[in-house]
Amino acid sequence: MTQTDLISPVAVFDAGIGSYSIVARIREKWPQKDIVYLADRASFPYGRKDSDALGQVMLRTIHFLEGYHPSSIVIASNAPSIMVLETIRDKVKTPLAGVTPPLAEAIEKSKTGHVAIMGVQSLVESVMFADFIAPFAGQATVSGLNASPAIDHVENGDFLFKPDVTQATVDRLVSEIRAADPLIDVLTLSSTHLPWLRDYFERAAPDCIFLDPADAMVEQLDIGPMGHGRIHAIATEAPGYEIAEFERMLARIGVDLTLEKVSF
Template sequence: MHEEVVPGPLHSPIAVFDAGIGSYGIVQLIHRHYPDQDLLYFADRASFPYGGKTKEALAQSIRDAIARLAEMGAHAVVLASNAPSVMVLDELGPQQPVPVLGIYPPVADALARSQSGQIAVLGVESLIQSAEIRAYVARQAGGLDVGLVNASPLVQLVEEGTFLSNPGATLEAVQHFIQELRQDRPGLDVCTLSSTHLPWLAPFFALAAPDVDFLDPAESLIPRLRPYVASGTGQIRCIATESPSMPVSGLQRMLTLLGVDLKPKLVI
C-alpha cells in the first residue's frame, strides 16, 4: 500500500494569475527559466473574462486576487494579463502589499524589429478600445502608426480548448483573421500577441503568416522577475475560483488536454 506524498510548503512562491487558462503558459515559461522557483498558479475563473469588465470592476477583481495571493504567502505576483496590466496596474500597483509585475504589449520591440514600420497589437476588445492602450502606445511608439486589433474571437479558441481538440478549425479561424488583418494593413510584418491566450496559438499564426514576426509579451518578464527569485523545490501548485459557467472541472479538463499533471484546488 502506497501512502500519498504530501508536498511541503512553498518557499517564497511567485504567484501568477489571470482569469483563465492563458496564464499557465507564463507559469511554464517562468519554470523553464527558474526551475527551482516555487510557483502558485491562480486561475480566477469566477472573474472570467477580465476583458469583458468595466475598468472599475476589473480593478476590484485585480485587487481581490492580489490580496488573496499575498495572504497565501506570495513573495511577488505576476498579473499575467495585458488588459488589466495596461488599464489598472499603474494605479493599483503601488498600493499592493507585495510587488506586482504586469505583462505589457512590446510595442517598442515590435517597431525595432519591423522592416515596414507596419505593426499591430492583437488583444481583447476591452484593451483595444481603451484610452489606456492608446496612451501606452503613444508613449512607446513616439508617434509612429500602430494598429490596435480586436482578437477576442481567437481567445475563445484557447479557453474552450478548440486549439487542441480541433486544430483544423483553429488554423482556418486564424487564417481568416490574418486575411482580414492584411487587408487593413498590407505591409504588416510584426504583431504582438497581447492576450495571455494568444501565444498558445503561435504555431497557427506561424502557419497562417510565416512572413510575420509574432512577439510574446511574456518574454520580457523573465529578466524583470530575477530580483524576486528564490531557491525552492520547483513546486507548482494551482488554485482556482469558479462560476456556474466556468467550473473548476473545465480548468482540469484543459490541463489534462495539455498533458499537465496539476490538480486545481477550489478556493472560495
C-alpha cells in the same frame, strides 16, 4: 500542500487557461522556485470587464494571494496589466509584474514601420491602450487588433482538437489585418492565450514576425529566493466555470494539475 510548505513563492494568476504558459516559463528558468498558480474562474473573463471592474478584481485577488507571502505577484493577463496595473501598484505591499505588449521591440524588428498589437476587444479599444501606444506615435504606425475570436479557440480547446476550425479563424483574422494595413509585418501576441496559437499565426502569415510579451516579463521578474520547485494550484469557480472542467482543459494541453478550490 499548505502555505507553510512554500518558500517565498511567486504567485501567477489570470481568469483563463492562457496564464499557465507563464508558470511554465518560470518553471523552466528557475526549476527550484515555488509557485502559486491561481485560475480565477469566478471572474472569467477579464478581457470583457471595464477598468473599474478590473481594478476591483485585481485588488481583491492580490490581497488574497498576499496571504501566501509571495516574493512577487504576476498579473498574467495583458488587459489588466495595461488598464489598471499602475493605478493599483501603490495599494499593495508585494512587488507586481504584468504582461504588456513589447512595442519597442516590435518597432525595432519592423522593416516597414507598421506594427500591430493583438488582444481582446476591451483592451485594444480602451483609453488606457491609446495612452500606452501614444508615446510611440512618432516612431511607427501602431494598430490595435481585436483577436477575441481566435482566443476563444484556446479556451474551448479547439486549437488542439479542431485544428482546421482554428486555422480558418486565424486565417480570417490575418486577412482582416492585411486589409486594414497591408504593411504590418510585426505583431504582438498580447493575450496570454495567443502564444498557444503561434504556429497557426505563422502558417497564416509566414512573412510576419510574432512576439510573445511573456518573454521580457519573465526575464525582468523579481524572483526572490528559491524553494523546492513546488506548484500550488488553486482556483475559484462559478456556475459554468467549474474547476473540474478547467482541470480537463489543462489536461488537454498536457498539464496534469489538481486544483484546490478557494474563495475570497
